[in-house]
Amino acid sequence: MAFFTHHVCRALSSSAVRNVVIKHVTIIGGGQMGAGIAQVAASTGHSVTLVDTNTDILKAAVKGIEGNLKRMVKKKFADKPEAGEEFIQKALQNVSTSTDAGSVVQGSDLVLEAIVENLKVKQDLFSGLDKLAPAHTIFASNTSSLSITDIASSTNRLDRFGGLHFFNPVPLMRLVEVIATSATSQETFDSLMNFSKMLGKTSVSCKDTPGFIVNRLLLPYIMEAFRMYERGDGSKEDIDVAMKLGCGYPMGPFELSDYVGLDTMKFIMDGWSADNPDNPIFAQSEMLNKMIAEGKLGKKTGEGFYKYK
Ligand SMILES: C[C@H](O)CC(=O)SCCNC(=O)CCNC(=O)[C@H](O)C(C)(C)COP(=O)(O)OP(=O)(O)OC[C@H]1O[C@@H](n2cnc3c(N)ncnc32)[C@H](O)[C@@H]1OP(=O)(O)O
Ligand SMILES: NC(=O)c1ccc[n+]([C@@H]2O[C@H](COP(=O)([O-])OP(=O)(O)OC[C@H]3O[C@@H](n4cnc5c(N)ncnc54)[C@H](O)[C@@H]3O)[C@@H](O)[C@H]2O)c1
Structure with a gap:
C-alpha cells in the first residue's frame, strides 16, 4: 500500500441506516x-x-x-x-x-x-x-x-x-x-x-491516510529523536528537557515513548517501513528493537528509556 493513496472522498452510502445515536x-x-x-x-x-x-x-x-x-x-x-x-x-x-x-x-x-x-x-x-x-x-x-x-x-x-x-x-x-x-x-x-x-x-x-493527522507528524519527530540519541548527538535526558522547555511540550520524546509503549511504537513503525522501505523517515531503530527484545516496553513493564519501579 503506497503512502497517501487511499481513496479520500466519502461516499453517501446507498445502504446507510438512519443516524445512530450511540448509547x-x-x-x-x-x-x-x-x-x-x-x-x-x-x-x-x-x-x-x-x-x-x-x-x-x-x-x-x-x-x-x-x-x-x-x-x-x-x-x-x-x-x-x-x-x-x-x-x-x-x-x-x-x-x-x-x-x-x-x-x-x-x-x-x-x-x-x-x-x-x-x-x-x-x-x-x-x-x-x-x-x-x-x-x-x-x-x-x-x-x-x-x-x-x-x-x-x-x-x-x-x-x-x-x-x-x-x-x-x-x-x-x-x-x-x-x-x-x-x-x-x-x-x-x-x-x-x-x-x-x-x-x-x-x-x-x-x-484514511497512514497516521491520520497527529501520528503522521508525531512519529517522525520521535524517530528523529531516537536517531539523534543513537548518533550520540544528545543524551535522552537533554533531548527531553530541550523539547519540554524549548517547545512547551508536556513530555519529551523519550518520556512520551515510554508512556505510549515501545511495542506500540514499533508496531506502527514496522508497518510503515514495510510499506515504504526506501523512506529514511520510517527506517528501523536498532535501539528500539533491542529494548523490545529485552522486554523493556516502557511504563507498562516498569522500564523503557527510564525506570518506573
Ligand atoms: C500513539 C497513539 O496512537 C496516539 C497517542 O496517544 S500519542 C500520546 C498523546 N499523549 C501525550 O502527548 C501526553 C503528553 N503528556 C501530557 O499531556 C501530560 O504529561 C499528562 C496529561 C499525561 C500528565 O500531566 P501532568 O500534569 O504531568 O501529570 P499529573 O500531575 O500526574 O496529572 C495531572 C492531573 O491529571 C490526573 N490524571 C493523570 N492521569 C490520569 C488518568 N489516566 N485518568 C484520570 N486522571 C488522570 C492526575 O490525578 C492529576 O490530577 P490533579 O491535578 O487533580 O492532581
Ligand atoms: N498506547 C497509546 O498511546 C495508544 C494511543 C492511541 C491508540 N492506540 C492504539 O490502541 C490500540 C490498543 O493500544 P493499547 O496501548 O491500549 O494496548 P495494550 O497492550 O495496553 O492493550 C491491548 C489489550 O487488548 C487485548 N487483546 C488483544 N487481542 C484481543 C482480542 N482479540 N480480543 C480481546 N482483547 C484482546 C490484550 O489482552 C490487551 O489487554 C492499538 O491499536 C494502539 O495502536 C494506542
Missing part, C-alpha cells in the same frame, strides 16, 4: 486505551461493556477506572463529596465486562476496538463480529497507524465502519480523530462525531 458501547481491549475510553464513555452516561481475552486485565481495568474516577472527583466535587461519590457509583454501574465479544455485541450501537496494533488480528475480530452484531451497529477502530479501509475490508458493513482515534491518557487528552474511509456513510461519520462530542472531546475529521 450502548462495546469496547474491545481492556489495556491502557480501552480502559480509558470505557472510563470516559461510562462517566458521560453511556452503557459500556469492556471486553478482553484476559480476566486479570479486565479486573485491573475496572480497578484503574475506579482509581482514576476517585482522583478526578476529589478535584471536581471538592466541596460536594456526596455528589462525587454518587458520580463514581453511577459511572461504575455503567461498566460491565466480558471475555466473549460475540455474546455482548447484540445490544451495541457501537463496537470500538482497542486491541493489539496488528491488521490480521483486528480483521479476524471484526469479521467474526460482523456476523453477530445487529445491522445498525457501527464498527470503529482506535488504530494508531493501520488503514481503516484495510481493517473494514474484513466485514460487510463498509458504510458503517470508521476510525475513532483517541489519545493517551484518554480521560485527560481532549482530542479524538474521526476517520472516514471512501465507503463510510455520512450518517456513520455524523454519529461518530456526535459520540465524540458527547464524551466531551473535540474532534477533527481525518482522511
